[in-house]
Amino acid sequence: MTDPLTNLQCPIPISDYPTVTLAHGGGGRLTQMLIERMFLPAFDNPQLVQQHDGALLEVNGARLAFSTDSFVISPLFFPGGDIGSLAVHGTVNDLAMCGAQPLALSTGLILEEGLPMEDLWRVVQSMQGAAQAVGVSVVTGDTKVVDRGKGDGVYINTTGIGLIPAGVQISPTRARRGDLVLVSGAIAVHGIAIMSVREGLAFETTLASDSAPLHEMVREMLAVGGDHVHVLRDPTRGGVASALNEIAGSARIGIRLNEAAIPIWDQVRGACEILGLDPLYVANEGKLLAIVAPEAADAVLAAMQAHSLGREAAIIGEVTEEHRGRVVLRSRIGGSRVVDMISGEQLPRIC
């Protein structure tokens, strides 16, 4: 066995980051540093370098998407969902962001000793309900139990295999000048719903997570947009700002956003003000961003708006050749500012 890596120095500067911090899992700058400096060079392969939401595999002429996600959300149960449905939606959505329809899911449960058996049952029922609604099966699984104080109730990994229809070519590197940026609905709902539970915020009506499976809306978008749909991304951890920064980096293009066009509910905007959060950085679980060639954007937008999960879809920006690798926001009052990737950990354990 040859292992060229053995004894190489740690590629993360130990003096700056002697230990893993919550921000390394926040989906922002420190997560990106781990990926770019440690994981990509170590696991070096053409799939991983794409930094897509999943890997693409070709088997007997079929194009498969393969995607994994672990869920560590706290609390386990929240308005609009729980860790079980979230774990199904999250991986179905990662497959959908590759343009794929789901074929099969696996689940790996890490249970903490002392978890109430009825909580496990609720989570399992919720996973199955979500999988059934999607039309996919959990075909294989694994269960581990860790000692009390070494977990937090339940952590769930779901990994999925999906089938990519012929003609579909989704990749973060396909964004090009003139493409339009679409969002499927109002942003920051999941993060604020979770945060309001944690902080005990009282709203006039309960704000529920937007957690939902996006594969059907994607199928309808691809039916009308086909090859003109260049990039899909669900803006989970790190929110819309971090997702678009990742794409701007991968495709080496600039993105200009129009603040006034970004749909956001008053209740969410108000909560963000109280909590001191920028909604562009708050996690979503049932929303997607699409980067689409201009000639197809209206048709794709109409397909989104015709779907129950995309009624508030909007065109929120465009791809530019200026300020490559960056996202710039044109504010309501006409100024412009750079919207960077999130640098700390705004909301730990949001998914």
Place this chain on the structure above:
Amino acid sequence: MTDPLTNLQCPIPISDYPTVTLAHGGGGRLTQMLIERMFLPAFDNPQLVQQHDGALLEVNGARLAFSTDSFVISPLFFPGGDIGSLAVHGTVNDLAMCGAQPLALSTGLILEEGLPMEDLWRVVQSMQGAAQAVGVSVVTGDTKVVDRGKGDGVYINTTGIGLIPAGVQISPTRARRGDLVLVSGAIAVHGIAIMSVREGLAFETTLASDSAPLHEMVREMLAVGGDHVHVLRDPTRGGVASALNEIAGSARIGIRLNEAAIPIWDQVRGACEILGLDPLYVANEGKLLAIVAPEAADAVLAAMQAHSLGREAAIIGEVTEEHRGRVVLRSRIGGSRVVDMISGEQLPRIC
């Protein structure tokens, strides 16, 4: 969305098991209860019911194996390996137990805040070294960080896709009367290696884990045994006894083991005596059990013995029509006893 399960009563008797215990993850009777009473009825589908080490999917005429495993071993680093190499070997072996050669792996890391960055780097290097030695790539991944005291350094999920060659039909239900039971080498090595670190046992020489990838040996076994190789199983958690009990249950056959034929090192036997453990219940990570038609058993045994990981392979028992669903051991002194599935948690967090 129809969800027939909602509001059904928890299928595990809450009065007996109000909470999840370590034994629910031990690979024995309580794990089996969770699977049979909760997971199988909830996620009801023909794949899962097989209780194989992975699910079988057919895509464009290709037969794929799909398998997931989470690794929560303590300590992270141990003689003969670490959680990184173990996470690669474990999933490669689950694919191999379906008769498959590995195509691609995913990894989901759950890191605890405060994990030394250099430990993460050691684990990542070890995963990559193991994947490279196998000839498979980690093509997609996910990283989460949980708060200090909600994890234990690193938990790793690896999920794999493998390709099953034409003509291979491995399934736990294929065991039939007259088949012979083969083991690829000396048992209980991984479990005793880990236990000796935890308990501070001093041996004359260090006992290293047997963690190793078994896909090549399986390929050679299938090349000579083909369709005569009926069942493959790696006896990890719960050991040889639990693995054979699972097969006896799935196939509704009996298994008779010959104690004198089971290879075990003196050092391991001695440690088991000191620790009060039965080696039949101790975990292995680089061993496999094969149930093979009698006409092919000698050829398959020779293929195992010709491989570096199978030098001590032996025929240790046979499939019977008597005592269906049970495993019976004929002892060295001629008596017989039922070898049941493990009922408690002998060695928590062994994989």
